[in-house]
Amino acid sequence: MSLRDLTASTELEIGACASLENLENDRFTELLGNEFNRLALENDLIWKVVHPERETFAFKRVDKLVDFAERHEMAITGHALVWHIENPNWLVKEDWRAVELADVLRSHIHTITERYADCIDTWDVVNEAVDDTGELRETFWLEHLGENYIDDAFYWASEHTDADLYYNDYGLPYNEAKQDRVYDLLKDLLDHGIPVDGIGIQMHCVGVHPTPEQIQASIHRFQELGLDVRVTELDVAYHNDKRPNELKTAQAAYYQQTVSACLEAGVEGITVWGVTDDQSWITSWREYPDTYTQQPLLFDDEGRKSNRMRLWHQYSANTEMRDQLLFRIYSISSS
Ligand code: XIL
Numbered sequence: 001m002s003l004r005d006l007t008a009s010t011e012l013e014i015g016a017c018a019s020l021e022n023l024e025n026d027r028f029t030e031l032l033g034n035e036f037n038r039l040a041l042e043n044d045l046i047w048k049v050v051h052p053e054r055e056t057f058a059f060k061r062v063d064k065l066v067d068f069a070e071r072h073e074m075a076i077t078g079h080a081l082v083w084h085i086e087n088p089n090w091l092v093k094e095d096w097r098a099v100e101l102a103d104v105l106r107s108h109i110h111t112i113t114e115r116y117a118d119c120i121d122t123w124d125v126v127n128e129a130v131d132d133t134g135e136l137r138e139t140f141w142l143e144h145l146g147e148n149y150i151d152d153a154f155y156w157a158s159e160h161t162d163a164d165l166y167y168n169d170y171g172l173p174y175n176e177a178k179q180d181r182v183y184d185l186l187k188d189l190l191d192h193g194i195p196v197d198g199i200g201i202q203m204h205c206v207g208v209h210p211t212p213e214q215i216q217a218s219i220h221r222f223q224e225l226g227l228d229v230r231v232t233e234l235d236v237a238y239h240n241d242k243r244p245n246e247l248k249t250a251q252a253a254y255y256q257q258t259v260s261a262c263l264e265a266g267v268e269g270i271t272v273w274g275v276t277d278d279q280s281w282i283t284s285w286r287e288y289p290d291t292y293t294q295q296p297l298l299f300d301d302e303g304r305k306s307n308r309m310r311l312w313h314q315y316s317a318n319t320e321m322r323d324q325l326l327f328r329i330y331s332i333s334s335s
Contacts, residue, residue, distance in 0.1 A: 001313070001317075002034050002035045003035045003036065003298075003312070003313070003316075004034070004035060004036055004037040006313065006316050006317065007037070007316070011268075012263070012268075012269060012270075013037055013038045013075060013230075013268060013269030013270070013271075014035075014036055014037060014038065014269065014270055014271075015036050015037070015038030015039065015040055015074075015075075015077065015269060015270070015271030015272070016032055016035070016036045016038075016039065016040070016271060016272050016273075016274065016275050017039070017040040017041070017042035017079070017233070017271065017272075017273050017274060018032055018039060018040075018041075018042055018065065018274075018275065019041075019042045019043040019044055019061075019065075020044055020061040020064055020065060022275070022279060023064065023065070023068060025279075027276070027302075027303040028275055028276060028279070028303070029068070030303075031275050031276070031299055031303055032068075032072075032275055033068070033071075033072035033074070035275075035298075036074060036275075037073070037074050037075065038074055038075045038076070038077060038269060038271060039065065039068070039069040039074045039075070039076050039077070040076075040077040040079055040232065040233075040271050040273075041062065041065055041076065041077065041078060041079050042079070042273075042274075042281075043086075044061040044062050044065060045062055045078050045079055045080070045112070046079070046080065046083065046086040046087075047083070047086065047087045047088055047091060047108070048086050048087055048088040049061065049086075050062060050112065051088065051091075051108055052088055053088075053090060054090050054091075054104070057111060057112075059115065062116070066116065066119050066120075069119075070119060075121050075122070076116075076119055076120045076121065076122070077120070077122045077123070077124065077232070077271065078112070078113075078116060078120040078122070078123045078124065078163070079123075079124045079127070079168070080123075080124040080125070080126070080127035080168065081108070081109050081112070081113075081123060081124070081125050081126070081153060081157060082105070082109075082125065082126045082127065082129075082141060082149065082150075082153045083126075083127040083128060084128060084129075084137055084139035084140060084141065087140065091104070091140075092140050096144050098144055098145055098146070101144045101145060102145060102149075102152065105141075105145070105149065105152070105153065105156070106152070106156050109125075109153060109156040109157050109160075110156060110159065110160050113156075113157050113159075113160040113161040113163070114160040114161070116161070117160060117161040117162070117163070120161070120163055121163050121164065122163055122164045122166060122198075122230075123157055123161070123163050123164070123165055123166060124166050124167075124168040124200055124232070125153050125154050125157050125165045125166060125167065125196075126150050126153050126154070126167050126168070127168045127169070128168070128169050128170065129142075129150055129167070129169070129185070130169060130178055130181045130182050130185065131178070132171065132175060132177075132178060133177060133178075134175075134176075134177030134178050134180060134181040135181065136181070136185075150185070150189065151189060151192065151194050154189065154194045154195055154196055155194060155195065157195075158195040164197040164198055164228065165195055165196055165197050165198075166196075166197065166198045166199060166200045166228075166230070166232075167182070167185075167186060167189075167196060167198075167199050167200070168199070168200035168202060168232055168233075169182055169199075169200070169201075169202060170202040170203075170204050170233070171202075171208075172199075172201050172202075172218050173201065173203075173210035173214040173215045173217075173218040174208055174210040174214055179218055179221070182199070183221060183222070183225070186199060186222070186225060186227065187225055190225060190226065190227075196227065197227065197228055198227050198228035198229060198230060198268070199222045199227050199228075199229055199230075200229075200230050200231075200232030200233075201215075201218060201219065201222075201229060201230070201231055201232065202231075202232050202233035202234075202273075203215075203231045203232070203233060203234040203235075203258070203262075204233055204234075204235055204273065205234070205235065205236045205237070205254065205258065206235065206236075206237045206282060206288070206292055206296070207237065207238065207239045207242075207291070207292060209236075209238075209254060210258075212257050212258070212260075212261035213261075215258060215261045215262060215265070216261050216262075216264065216265045219262065219265040219266070219267060220265060223265075223266065228268045229265075229266075229267050229268065230267055230268045230269050230270070230271065231262050231267055231269070231270040231271065232271050233271065233272075233273040234258070234259075234270060234271065234272045234273060235272060235273045235274065235280060235282060235296035235297060236251050236254055236255060236258075236296055236308070237282055237288075237292035237293045237294070237295075237296045238250070238251075238292065238293045239291060239292060240290075240291060240292065240293065243293055247293060247295070248295070248306065248307040248308075249307065251293075251295065251307070251308055252306075252307040252308045252310070252311040253311070255298075255308040255311060255312055256308075256311045256312065256315050259312055259315070259316075260315055260321065263321065272297055272298055273296075273297075274296070274297045275297060275298070275299055276297060276299045276300065276301060276302075276303055277294065277295045277296060277297050277299065277300050277301050277306075278301040280294075280296045280297050282294065282296045298312065
């Protein structure tokens, strides 16, 4: 049974990210379409890809991924409308006046959200706006536009789409200062009537492995603000110096405890950041390949279900978990 079959009778979404290149691989596309019911666009909607010149949008790649998702009845997450990296030079090298840059940002958000209003039902509107010390991250956007860029981005997105609008960030379950700042930020947005629907907890468990208690506490804290919570970018890796003796077993256990903690806490969905180990960002991002173990996902290089996956299956299929899923559905339908 595939993961999406397992969750078919529930409202739980089980997603994976992909870039257009991944669709050239048959094994990858088969797994993506069969196992998952949500597709997160990994790279093709980031500024430098989708908006390479000031007057040019490049939509072909996104259109192909959208087409794939629609043929496989997958929901789509757009990632990301505002981020501090992966931006084109024409944008970041210019010394903008605030009004002019605000115009550029507004038109970027309007153009993209309007074009995909019928097919993208969830947007990461602002990605990683708080730094690891718990301050607003000193980004190009903050420098030129001030704090209001966050409010504006959500507001502008809401003008052209009915999609759910998310704030997305990493480190939230274990970095208290960051969690507090993100909490204050989102509370403030909500208090001012800014249309924020949810928070994406990225959950890159790369060298840091938050406990189930930490994970659940962070999920509940944001739910208490009235936000939907999703796990948006799950993967698991260990620092090479702290590699567990039985890597696969340790990793499987960690996947199991993490996924079950998230399900118990009532997340809307869980998206893993990739499908097969060999195309995970951890095999290519900065110093990551030399630093961390290289089997972060649910399927190995050959597309075989890894230990982690078998345990996830086993766990999801057991009675206790079914009860939890049913309870969740009951809570949703009775609310
Ligand atoms: C990564 C992609 O997976 C890589 O392919 C890309 O080179 C860099 O970005 N947080 C995010 C994601 O929000 O967009 C990042 O994805 C991983 C960290």
